[in-house]
Amino acid sequence: MTLLTLKNLSISHHNTPLLASVSLAIEHGDKIGLIGASGAGKSVLSLAMMGLLPPNFQISGTMQINGEAVDLTDDAIMRYRRGTDLAIIFQDPRLALNPIKPVAAQIAEAAELALGVSRVVANDMALDSLARVGLDHGIIAPDSLPDMLSGGQCQRVMIAMAIIGKPKLLIADEPTTSLDTVTQAEILALLKQLADEDHMALLMISHDLAILAQTVDQMHVLDQGKLVDHAASPPFAKTLTHRQSQQLIEASRLDIAPPPVASDPNHRADQDIILAADHISVTYASGFNVFGIADSNKPILRDISLTLRRGECLGLVGTSGAGKSTLMRVLLGLERPQQGKVRLAGDVVDPKRMTSAMQRRISAVFQDPNSAFNPRHSVRRIIAEPLGLLNNNMPQNMTDQAITEKVAQALESVGLTADMMHRYIHAFSGGQRQRIAIARALITNPEVILFDEATASLDTLIRKQILALISDLVAANNLSAVFISHDLAVIRAICHRVMVLEDGQCVESGETEHIFHNPQHAATRRLLHAIPTSMT
Amino acid sequence: MRVWRISPFLIASAGRRNLISGGVILGIISLAGLISFFWTPADPTIMNISNRMQPPSMAAWLGTDHFGRDILSQIMAATPVTLSVALVGVMIGMIGGIPLGLMAALIHKPFFDHVLTRGGDVLFAFPAIIMAMLLTAGFGAGISIAMLAIGLFNIPVFLRITRAAAMQQRHMTYIHSARLAGKSMPRIACEHILPNIAPVIILQASIQFSLAILAEAGLSYLGLGAQPPTPSWGRMLADSQTMIGLAPHMAIIPGLTIMLTVIGVNLIGEGLRQRLDPYRSRQANYVEMDIS
Numbered sequence: 001m002t003l004l005t006l007k008n009l010s011i012s013h014h015n016t017p018l019l020a021s022v023s024l025a026i027e028h029g030d031k032i033g034l035i036g037a038s039g040a041g042k043s044v045l046s047l048a049m050m051g052l053l054p055p056n057f058q059i060s061g062t063m064q065i066n067g068e069a070v071d072l073t074d075d076a077i078m079r080y081r082r083g084t085d086l087a088i089i090f091q092d093p094r095l096a097l098n099p100i101k102p103v104a105a106q107i108a109e110a111a112e113l114a115l116g117v118s119r120v121v122a123n124d125m126a127l128d129s130l131a132r133v134g135l136d137h138g139i140i141a142p143d144s145l146p147d148m149l150s151g152g153q154c155q156r157v158m159i160a161m162a163i164i165g166k167p168k169l170l171i172a173d174e175p176t177t178s179l180d181t182v183t184q185a186e187i188l189a190l191l192k193q194l195a196d197e198d199h200m201a202l203l204m205i206s207h208d209l210a211i212l213a214q215t216v217d218q219m220h221v222l223d224q225g226k227l228v229d230h231a232a233s234p235p236f237a238k239t240l241t242h243r244q245s246q247q248l249i250e251a252s253r254l255d256i257a258p259p260p261v262a263s264d265p266n267h268r269a270d271q272d273i274i275l276a277a278d279h280i281s282v283t284y285a286s287g288f289n290v291f292g293i294a295d296s297n298k299p300i301l302r303d304i305s306l307t308l309r310r311g312e313c314l315g316l317v318g319t320s321g322a323g324k325s326t327l328m329r330v331l332l333g334l335e336r337p338q339q340g341k342v343r344l345a346g347d348v349v350d351p352k353r354m355t356s357a358m359q360r361r362i363s364a365v366f367q368d369p370n371s372a373f374n375p376r377h378s379v380r381r382i383i384a385e386p387l388g389l390l391n392n393n394m395p396q397n398m399t400d401q402a403i404t405e406k407v408a409q410a411l412e413s414v415g416l417t418a419d420m421m422h423r424y425i426h427a428f429s430g431g432q433r434q435r436i437a438i439a440r441a442l443i444t445n446p447e448v449i450l451f452d453e454a455t456a457s458l459d460t461l462i463r464k465q466i467l468a469l470i471s472d473l474v475a476a477n478n479l480s481a482v483f484i485s486h487d488l489a490v491i492r493a494i495c496h497r498v499m500v501l502e503d504g505q506c507v508e509s510g511e512t513e514h515i516f517h518n519p520q521h522a523a524t525r526r527l528l529h530a531i532p533t534s535m536t
Numbered sequence: 537m538r539v540w541r542i543s544p545f546l547i548a549s550a551g552r553r554n555l556i557s558g559g560v561i562l563g564i565i566s567l568a569g570l571i572s573f574f575w576t577p578a579d580p581t582i583m584n585i586s587n588r589m590q591p592p593s594m595a596a597w598l599g600t601d602h603f604g605r606d607i608l609s610q611i612m613a614a615t616p617v618t619l620s621v622a623l624v625g626v627m628i629g630m631i632g633g634i635p636l637g638l639m640a641a642l643i644h645k646p647f648f649d650h651v652l653t654r655g656g657d658v659l660f661a662f663p664a665i666i667m668a669m670l671l672t673a674g675f676g677a678g679i680s681i682a683m684l685a686i687g688l689f690n691i692p693v694f695l696r697i698t699r700a701a702a703m704q705q706r707h708m709t710y711i712h713s714a715r716l717a718g719k720s721m722p723r724i725a726c727e728h729i730l731p732n733i734a735p736v737i738i739l740q741a742s743i744q745f746s747l748a749i750l751a752e753a754g755l756s757y758l759g760l761g762a763q764p765p766t767p768s769w770g771r772m773l774a775d776s777q778t779m780i781g782l783a784p785h786m787a788i789i790p791g792l793t794i795m796l797t798v799i800g801v802n803l804i805g806e807g808l809r810q811r812l813d814p815y816r817s818r819q820a821n822y823v824e825m826d827i828s
Binding site for chain 2: 356362366368373
């Protein structure tokens with residue numbers, strides 16, 4: 001019997017339609033992928049199936065579990081279904097776990113609620129479940145708090161919690177978006193293995209076709225609330241023919257080439273170096289005594305050296321916690337290393353002695369487009385902020401009109417329109433925000449731009465657009481760039497050279513293509529292996 | 537994440553409704569206080585023992601107290617005293633506490649932070665009443681001492697709330713961007729951090745204002761605030777307590793006045809907070825709902 005059928009499920013919120021007659025049938029043990037760009041209605045669908053939508057959403061249509069109709073709006077009924085029939089894991093496991101409760105106790109609570117077993121039995125089941133997701137005693141203590149675990153371990157805890165009631169269907173809503181690629185590959189393999197072992201159906205939701213392609217057997221494409229395409233078996237790239245599917249397939253191929261380096265034979269090699277870091281070491285205080293003075297230190301970066309030539313894109317790649325972001329702050333002069341020096345065009349970068357002439361030459365685009373802007377400032381004020389650096393070097397300050405012109409120019413260069421400058425940041429989507437961040441970084445005509453995971457929070461369609469934009473701008477403005485990412489595929493699309501970081505050390509560096517074809521270090525091979533490849 | 541349009545009229549007017557009703561309440565009370573400088577129904581200090589403890593009537597609208605003084609006149613005459621003690625008390629707290637809180641959060645020196653916050657804790661250990669007693673011992677009782685005592689007590693309150701809110705903002709990426717744009721830390725504090733933590737501070741200020749009115753009442757009750765015959769809401773409340781069974785209106789009327797003022801201040805604080813929320817005002821009235 002069919003495990004779950006959705007018939008003509010339509011959902012709207014304040015008369016805005018979010019889902020339009022979605023029909024879906026899931027058999028026992030199916031592994032189904034649901035793909036769509038952001039805003040397509042993927043999360044609304046998964047929340048609706050769990051009966052978790054707030055009451056002010058209008059729901060019509062029916063859902064049947066094992067041939068039995070369930071009322072999606074009746075929380076009392078849905079409660080009995082959750083955990084035993086249906087379970088869900090969310091995007092950000094850190095937000096989904098209670099920060100002050102030991103992880104084993106959280107899993108045991110799920111068992112008590114789903115199966116009605118006693119506390120003692122539930123505790124035993126929790127330990128078994130933790131072992132199944134690869135977190136037995138040797139790896140973490142069962143009474144660890146979520147804070148003490150890595151992002152990947154937290155997601156494993158969420159999975160342990162979801163499978164403890166032996167659900168027939170596990171919905172995974174972008175389960176790896178907040179994780180680095182190596183951890184992502186591990187989590188995907190784990191989900192697949194658990195689904196096979198328990199004959200559990202899996203509904204994987206993602207914006208990335210490459211991630212789904214290596215996990216699922218069937219694929220549905222969701223576009224603006226409608227299921228527009230379906231492929232019953234791999235290879236998906238050939239079966240999916242709808243325009244939206246083609247776009248998504250196209251976007252998951254990062255076939256952008258790094259910008260060409262202008263080669264000028266008259267230049268001497270040492271003149272070419274714009275940014276150089278020389279034996280950088282950084283340690284963070286990890287404990288304080290009663291007077292607030294550090295009494296123990298944790299090394300973050302160990303003896304890192306790098307050089308960036310003019311017109312070059314350098315990739316810094318590594319898993320979470322490898323020290324990438326710290327290195328970026330050091331390069332930007334936001335933080336002083338305990339040892340070593342950073343030179344920008346020959347001048348020493350020091351947080352206390354940065355002149356505006358030096359600061360003008362370097363700028364940055366940060367990872368999270370949600371916290372990168374002051375929500376109380378207009379886009380014009382946000383983009384114009386670094387112009388103060390130019391003012392100091394000018395005979396007179398810029399007039400209001402000159403600022404407006406410059407901001408308009410910057411907005412247009414990143415593919416936005418000048419009239420957007422008077423809006424506030426919350427009126428923009430993630431991709432637009434990232435464009436605004438790039439516009440701000442470009443406004444002082446810098447020579448070096450540092451990109452910190454600039455595409456990590458974007459969906460695949462937008463990611464490709466932004467990467468292409470960055471590649472064009474770097475070539476057009478003769479910029480040098482440092483591109484930080486955990487995803488080697490992104491690095492390959494845009495960087496000439498790459499440096500692999502692990503535990504604060506540089507383990508390998510060289511030409512991107514060379515590293516791709518001939519990786520030497522185990523960490524590099526792990527990163528390469530984690531790139532979702534099989535499109536066919 | 538998607539942005540849903542959710543009845544903009546309701547959101548916009550909720551903030552405005554609070555501001556208007558709070559403004560009307562405080563406006564009436566302040567107006568009564570202003571009028572008292574020129575005119576009160578009767579002289580608030582003249583005693584008339586034969587007419588003492590009269591319930592409200594046409595002759596004395598809110599009744600008379602145990603010395604036969606007109607309660608309405610007393611309430612009116614006490615308004616400027618009480619409100620100015622509360623206002624100055626909160627202002628001292630804000631002027632002292634906010635810059636210290638910003639410094640504690642932004643000057644990235646653990647030792648400095650500890651000295652400031654532990655110093656604030658020491659100040660916190662003395663409630664306004666004890667502080668007023670200490671100050672009275674040195675400088676004698678009076679309104680200005682009450683203001684100072686309430687103000688000193690408020691400094692660590694604002695220090696703590698500012699520090700905690702600023703610490704959250706300090707790690708936001710836009711602070712890094714501002715530093716890269718060459719802005720100094722004091723400038724970042726004023727341009728970026730203060731506007732973003734203003735809602736929390738305003739809310740705290742309205743709470744502290746209410747508490748300051750009650751603290752003034754407490755101080756006057758102990759004889760540490762306004763000295764007789766200067767009337768004060770707190771002392772009126774204090775004087776009436778032994779006679780609450782005989783003449784309940786003597787306690788109820790100043791009590792109600794304090795309550796109304798506190799409600800008015802809180803409404804204004806809440807209205808301002810909603811006004812300043814960038815997601816709720818400005819040209820777009822969106823509520824962001826994260827369902828990703």
